[in-house]
Amino acid sequence: MAQAKKIALYVVAVFVLYTIITSPARAADLVQIGFEGISSAAHGVGEFMTQLIS
Secondary structure (H helix, E strand, O other): OHHHHHHHHHHHHHHHHHHHHHOHHHHHHHHHHHHHHHHHHHHHHHHHHHHHHO
């Protein structure tokens, strides 16, 4: 099972590197979308906590 996990990790790493090398603009867009999603989630959690306190 550990061997399969290691192979899957290598496949994902190769795919990410291939995407970055062949289309850096698209890769940058995907990273920006990911960070915007994380930021939005953190903002939502902050608002929820604020509502619990007040």
